[in-house]
Amino acid sequence: MAKCLVAQSGGPTSVINATVAGVVKANQLNPVYDTVLGGLHGIEGILDELFVDLTHMSEDENRVLRQSPSSALGSCRYKLKRENKADFEKLFAILEKHDIRTMFYTGGNDSMDTVAALDEYAKANGIEGFQFVGCPKTVDNDLMVMDHAPGFASAAKFIATTAYQTWMDSTVYTRQDVFILETMGRDAGWLxxxxxxxxxxxxxxxxxxxxxxxxxxxxxxxxVDAKNKCYIVVSEGVRYEDGTYLAAGESKNDTFGHAVLGGSGHALREMILEAGVSERAKVQDLSNAQRSHASEQSKVDVEESFKLGMSAHMRSIDPSFTGQTVYVKRIEGETYDVEFLATASSNIANHVRHFPTEWILPEYAGITQEAHDYFAPLLVGQPEIMRDEKGLPRQVKPYYMR
Amino acid sequence: MAKCLVAQSGGPTSVINATVAGVVKANQLNPVYDTVLGGLHGIEGILDELFVDLTHMSEDENRVLRQSPSSALGSCRYKLKRENKADFEKLFAILEKHDIRTMFYTGGNDSMDTVAALDEYAKANGIEGFQFVGCPKTVDNDLMVMDHAPGFASAAKFIATTAYQTWMDSTVYTRQDVFILETMGRDAGWLxxxxxxxxxxxxxxxxxxxxxxxxxxxxxxxxVDAKNKCYIVVSEGVRYEDGTYLAAGESKNDTFGHAVLGGSGHALREMILEAGVSERAKVQDLSNAQRSHASEQSKVDVEESFKLGMSAHMRSIDPSFTGQTVYVKRIEGETYDVEFLATASSNIANHVRHFPTEWILPEYAGITQEAHDYFAPLLVGQPEIMRDEKGLPRQVKPYYMR
Incomplete structure (x- = not known):
């Protein structure tokens, strides 16, 4: 029997660890692999052979892992470039050396491109016996093909809850007041x-x-004229017609060439105060908390994320299952339900699924009923959170710190 | 029988409404007053005779009110100044006109000063038959006399939870990184x-x-040298030796003459980047969410806040109970417990209770075991949160919007 490897990449979410927990649990139910390795810090750590053994994870730890946010195995921004053949050669040598047959990789569209690239490389070089399986996640919900990406619903729930609560907070005084909530969303407005x-x-x-x-x-x-108040939500990635970001003054590029954003809320605030539209405007930038506030996970989200890891493992029994990404499709019907399907990872890589423009009301007035119907079932249900003696959620100690 | 009036002032907390719920419930258990009025927007709205009738609030609404953050009755920053006799005359005339015998006022030290001032005015002018009772609240926990102020523990729980979760998030990459979490706390470092x-x-x-x-x-x-990371928490109100705020560039005064702060996190970030201590530093300002994120209330906090409202109502049966603030004292012993006591509101008004300097470790290294022992029992327990069909917490519609 060979080993399998599970690793995480890209920005953390509050349910990405549930997919790892699903892979581990599936292998305990059917030990297809004699060992389940966790790769630390994604491709970057795998190239350094940084592994932990997750095979015999206890049920207690598995449950704590499911309620722990962020990437317990660590993440990376390291881009596996197709022209950099040395990286590919090294990676395949490491897989060979450790007898790793299957690699499960969780991440967004860059990570799905990594899965596609590894599969392409193997096929192009006649390398056999390895499988690469993508498990999608992203709070941004901008991945093609699937109904929604694991991670999105929990972030959306935190955002909607915080919006209501800060709206209550922002309206208590009679004075004129504008409140601006800034969310993540580099290219897509889902959050x-x-x-x-x-x-x-x-x-x-x-x-x-x-x-x-x-x-x-x-x-x-x-x-403001009508009620002395205005509650505004803005995505970090808002652009003018000419493509420049609202927060252009602060933007720079990350290692993937994506703009590093933040500050669109403050840009709107300056605009409003400068134009004299309101005497007062306050900004709350939800920043990292929105993607890692796991104590209010959506139950639908954490369970789907766990099952997705299970599904990825179970499908990998078929040796031809490679270069594939497992995803969630919503089943039409009265009651919310999904099925777990697979598609070529290249169908997801490097594309962006935007929030449908036909779901956007004119004059920044919000979203259509169709959009509300899409969101409604995703935020439902509270997983029972296990807490420590201080009342805080039990969370795993990151494996990269052990 | 006369009426009583309950109103809210100062900044919102996630449990301030539980005190209102306690006053209402106590009067349902023993109808000392024929009507429980809610005063909208504190003193400011009371001077405009803006009242709602809370007497017959259903148990369901009472429970939803307890889990709703912010000030459901609205708040104000209006300061009742002792030299402004016209305001006092008008207020007493309004209480007289509406047959209001007792006024319960929730708030921080400015609001306790309002309670003291109203009592002083009545005594100085031989006005009899009115009672003024203070109910403390503040996320800042800077009120004198009491062990802790209602509202603090829930904010502390949100902060400690978010700290752990954003720490996990901030450490996933191998790159050099400093994370700075900014909390409220104008004068005191409790949060x-x-x-x-x-x-x-x-x-x-x-x-x-x-x-x-x-x-x-x-x-x-x-x-950073030791582990490539550093997780820093900073209070908005940090000052240099000479008294200037870290975030001095952005400060201005509010209507009470208090500095309006925010930005100490960004000030530290600039400092770190400028000194070249780290290549990267990110700031999360918890802003309004820390005081109004009620979906993770501390059970201890919400229950104490409710009981405090009950206690205030029950004590007001004694006509001599006026100019008093009800508060929580911790009972020494193995198991956490409190008693509800009362003190002259003037003992609380206009003072600040700082975080004990003997609880602070040198070189910004954290807090002592004694401080941990103080915090430990306060954050414990999760109230069962009732949710709507979308999975969001049920929250009252603010009374000032009905």
């Missing part, structure tokens, strides 16, 4: 749009709609 | 210190210790 589930959002500013300063300020003024 | 309950904080920067840039940067460097 910002999810705040509308709270029912209190006056305006939502999404990357899918080129930003129009004049129209934006006129609409803020309309709300 | 920032509470992050240490998470067990992961490398450095905590509190207002009680004059800020020493050189020593701070040297300590950050020590952590």
């Amino acid at each position: 910002a749009a999810s705040a509308c589930v709270s029912g209190i959002v006056d305006m939502v500013v999404l990357p899918e709609v080129p930003f129009d300063k004049e129209s934006f300020l006129a609409t803020v003024k309309k709300h | 920032a210190a509470s992050a240490c309950v998470s067990g992961i904080v490398d450095m905590v920067v509190l207002p009680e210790v004059p800020f020493d840039k050189e020593s701070f940067l040297a300590t950050v460097k020590k952590h």
